[in-house]
Each structure stands twice: as structure tokens, then as C-alpha cells.
Amino acid sequence: MSEMGYFSIIISTIFVNNILLAKFLGQCPFLGTSKKMETAVGMAMAVIFVLVLAGSITWVIYHLFLVPFDLVYLRTIAFILVIASLVQFVELFLKKSIPALYAGLGIFLPLITTNCAVLGACVINIDEELGFMKSLVSSFGFAVGFGVALILFAGVRERITLARVPKPLQDTSIGLVTAGIIALAFFSFKGMV
Amino acid sequence: MAKTITQEFTKGLWKEIPPFRLVLGLCPVLGVTTTMENGIGMGLATTFVLLCSNILVSSLRNIIPPKVRIACFIIIIATFVIVVELVMQAYAYRLFLKLGLFIPLIVVNCIVLGRAEAFASKNGLLPSMADGLGIGIGFTLSLASLGAIREVLGTGTFYGASVFGPSFQPFTFMIQAPGAFVCLGLMLCIMNLFEN
Incomplete structure (x- = not known):
């Protein structure tokens, strides 16, 4: 991914390597x-907001603190602490300065701490050895991909509640099968980038 | 609590078996189960983290201040995840490469945090150990069975050994991303069917 241009990174992260349907991260909020x-x-808005911030901050932490001090093995614990405190900070900041946005995102902000899409995307950016700008773009792409898939899925799921589904298949079960069919649609993007 | 240690242990194997009963921690369930071997490896790694974090959380439950408990739990879990990561890198490097990203992601696996919060922080040491071990083994069993089904249908092998012979045309859909969702959905459906 590190040799790709910005545009291909965006297409790749939104469609081809969609974080929900191809990488299987962030399934809990997805369902x-x-x-x-x-x-x-x-949820989609909150993830876009936090993931772009987290992607840039974890990059800085990794390359400015962990690598020079030879602490790379502490990556997991460092990242999760950064993300947890970032979420708290963003929550306080929005509450004070942009109350309208805070009311909109509401309960979804604290939930993001345990959303593995955020931690996962940050780790992927580091593993792919992206530069700062590219990892920013890639975080944004992953977050938009998350939003697109989640909103598509919610649209289909709202319609399913109107249909008569056999009893054992109801709720999560039919939800997973639906997700599989949407994943099949996204699967056809493979080979685009 | 009137429940015995055995009950705490066995509830994880059927009554509350993750991820079927508690629909939590689905990311590794869908992500790594392309083969049975991966499923078992991931399950055992999660069991270890679950057991250790339950032990530590339960023994520290009177010391951790309630307001910052989630942050404390996450640090405890992250510590054990790093232990697993380093041990696997040293002794099971091939499996470590295959599971890749999903090892560090045990930190945010909702099952581990969920057990720490819902069980270990309220119960004594022995019940917490039984709970951690039971849920962990239940999780391993689910991952192994999903992995086995996907492996048999998708590549025609069972734990690496060929099942149908060379003329078998593999049902590749099952080991791709969409197959994971559909397979888990149908397994859930079959389980509901037995329940009624």
C-alpha cells in the first residue's frame, strides 16, 4: 500500500479492503x-471523526516515541491508551465547544474505545509502513468505508424488519446472512486497485 | 452466590457460549476461521488472556477505584495480550503470522472486557477463574467448529488432511469474506432451531 497514490489508497480502503466487510474489524457496532x-x-460520523484523529496521533506516537526508544513491543498498550484518552478528550472538548455535534454523536463516542476498527486501522497503517500524509488518507478512507457499509446495512436491515422471517433465522442470524450478501457485492470490487 | 464452581465453568460451554449466545467479539470469529488450526490457535490465545485478566481483575477488585475501572481493566488486558504476542512470536511464529492483526486486537475483544466488567469485578477468585476458563473454552470450541466447517467446504481438508480426495471441487465462497458471514448466520439459525 505504501507505493500507491492518494487516490488509489482512498479507493482501496473504502471499497476493496473495506474494514467491515473485507477485514472483519468493528463487527460489534456493525451488528x-x-x-x-x-x-x-x-456511529458512522463518530467513527470518521475519531479514526482520522487516532490515525494521525498513533502515527506520531509510534514514529516519535516508540521507535526511537526501542519500545515497539509496547505498541498495543500504547495505542489503546492513546485511543481511550483521545475519545475522552474529544468528548469533553465537544461538550464544551460544539454542543450540537456532541448531542448528535451522543452515546456513540464512548463506545468507540472498544471499537476494534479504530485500533485495527491504526495498526494496519503502521504495518504497511505508510508516511504521515498517506496514513492520514488511509485512516479517512477506512472510516468512510466503515460508514458506507454500516449505512447500507442499516438500510437493508430496516426493510427486513417488515418482512416475515422464519423464527430461528430472526434477528442476528438473518442480519449475518444479509451482511454476507452485502460483502459479496463488495467482493466484486476486488482487483480494482 | 449459590452457583457452584462447576456451574460457572459449564455455562460457558453451552448456555452462554460465545459468540452464539453472547453476540460479542465477532471480529476474530469471522476473520481467522478460514482453517480449523487458526480457529483453535486464536481460541487458545483468547482463553489465556481471559483467564489471566479474570484472575487479576478479581483479585484487585477491592483496590481498583470504580470510576476508572474500565481503564484499569483495559491496561490489565493489554498487558496479557502483549505477553501472548511475544510468546507466540517466539514459539509459534507461523501461527503468529497467520493470525497477524487479530492478536493485538484481543485487547478490544468485547468478550474479555465484558467478562472482566460483568463477572470478575463482582466475584471471588475461584468462580472468576472457572468463568474465564469456561467462556474461553466455549469460544475456542465455536471458533474450531466454524473453522472446521469452512475448511471442509472451502478447501476440502480437515485440519490439513484431505477429506474428499483430489477430484473435489472446493466451494471457495466459504473461505472468502462473504462466506464467513453466511456460515455464522446459518450456524446461529441451526442453534436456535435446536433450542426450540
């Missing part, structure tokens, strides 16, 4: 917040 369109949009 948990997709029953209603409103919550899905809220």
Missing part, C-alpha cells in the same frame, strides 16, 4: 447499531 438508520449514521 449492534445497524437496526435503525439514525443510530447507524451517528
Whole structure:
């Protein structure tokens, strides 16, 4: 991924390597917040906001602190602490300065701490040895991909509640099969980049 | 609590077996189960983290201040995840490469944090150990069975050994991303069917 241009990184992270449907990260919010369109949009926005910030901050931490001091093995614990405190900080900041946005994102912000899409995307950026700008672009792409897939899925799931589904298949079960069909659609993007 | 240690242990194997009963921690379930071997490896790594974090959380439960408990739990879990990461790198490097990203992601596996918060922080040492071990083994069993189904259908092998012979045309859909979702959904459906 490190030799790709910015545009190909965006296409690759949104469609080809979609973080939900191809990389299997962030499944808990994917199934948990997709029953209603409103919550899905809220979650998607919160993830875009936090992931772009987390992607740039973890890059700085990794290359400015962990690598020079030979502490690379502490990556996991360092990143999760950064993400957890970042989420808290963003929450306080939004509450004070942009109350409208805070009300919109609401309960989804604290949930992001345990969203593995955020930690996963940061680790992928580091593993792919991307530069700062490219890892920023790639974080943004992953987050948008998360949003696109989540909102698509929520749209389909809202319609399913109107249909008569056999009893054992109801709820999560049919949700997973639906996700599989959406993943199949995304699968056809393979080979594009 | 009236429940015995054995009950705490066995509830993880059927009554509350993750990820079927508790739909949590799905990322590794879908991501690594292309073969049975990967599934078992991931399951054992998670079991170790779950057991150790339950032991530590339960023994520290009177010391950790309630307001910052989640942060403390995450640090405890992250410590054991780093232990697993380093041990696997040293002794099971091939498996470590295959599981890749999903090893550090045990930190944010909702099952581990969920057990720390819902069980270990409220119960004594022995029940917490039984709970951690039970849920961990249940998780390993689910991953192994999903991995086995996907491996048999998708590549025609069972734990690396050929099942159907050379003329078998593998059902590649099953080991691709979409197959993971569909397979897990159908397994959940079959489990619901047995329940009724």
C-alpha cells in the first residue's frame, strides 16, 4: 500500500479492503447499531471523526516515541491508551465547544474505545509502513468505508424488519446472512486497485 | 452466590457460549476461521488472556477505584495480550503470522472486557477463574467448529488432511469474506432451531 497514490489508497480502503466487510474489524457496532438508520449514521460520523484523529496521533506516537526508544513491543498498550484518552478528550472538548455535534454523536463516542476498527486501522497503517500524509488518507478512507457499509446495512436491515422471517433465522442470524450478501457485492470490487 | 464452581465453568460451554449466545467479539470469529488450526490457535490465545485478566481483575477488585475501572481493566488486558504476542512470536511464529492483526486486537475483544466488567469485578477468585476458563473454552470450541466447517467446504481438508480426495471441487465462497458471514448466520439459525 505504501507505493500507491492518494487516490488509489482512498479507493482501496473504502471499497476493496473495506474494514467491515473485507477485514472483519468493528463487527460489534456493525451488528449492534445497524437496526435503525439514525443510530447507524451517528456511529458512522463518530467513527470518521475519531479514526482520522487516532490515525494521525498513533502515527506520531509510534514514529516519535516508540521507535526511537526501542519500545515497539509496547505498541498495543500504547495505542489503546492513546485511543481511550483521545475519545475522552474529544468528548469533553465537544461538550464544551460544539454542543450540537456532541448531542448528535451522543452515546456513540464512548463506545468507540472498544471499537476494534479504530485500533485495527491504526495498526494496519503502521504495518504497511505508510508516511504521515498517506496514513492520514488511509485512516479517512477506512472510516468512510466503515460508514458506507454500516449505512447500507442499516438500510437493508430496516426493510427486513417488515418482512416475515422464519423464527430461528430472526434477528442476528438473518442480519449475518444479509451482511454476507452485502460483502459479496463488495467482493466484486476486488482487483480494482 | 449459590452457583457452584462447576456451574460457572459449564455455562460457558453451552448456555452462554460465545459468540452464539453472547453476540460479542465477532471480529476474530469471522476473520481467522478460514482453517480449523487458526480457529483453535486464536481460541487458545483468547482463553489465556481471559483467564489471566479474570484472575487479576478479581483479585484487585477491592483496590481498583470504580470510576476508572474500565481503564484499569483495559491496561490489565493489554498487558496479557502483549505477553501472548511475544510468546507466540517466539514459539509459534507461523501461527503468529497467520493470525497477524487479530492478536493485538484481543485487547478490544468485547468478550474479555465484558467478562472482566460483568463477572470478575463482582466475584471471588475461584468462580472468576472457572468463568474465564469456561467462556474461553466455549469460544475456542465455536471458533474450531466454524473453522472446521469452512475448511471442509472451502478447501476440502480437515485440519490439513484431505477429506474428499483430489477430484473435489472446493466451494471457495466459504473461505472468502462473504462466506464467513453466511456460515455464522446459518450456524446461529441451526442453534436456535435446536433450542426450540
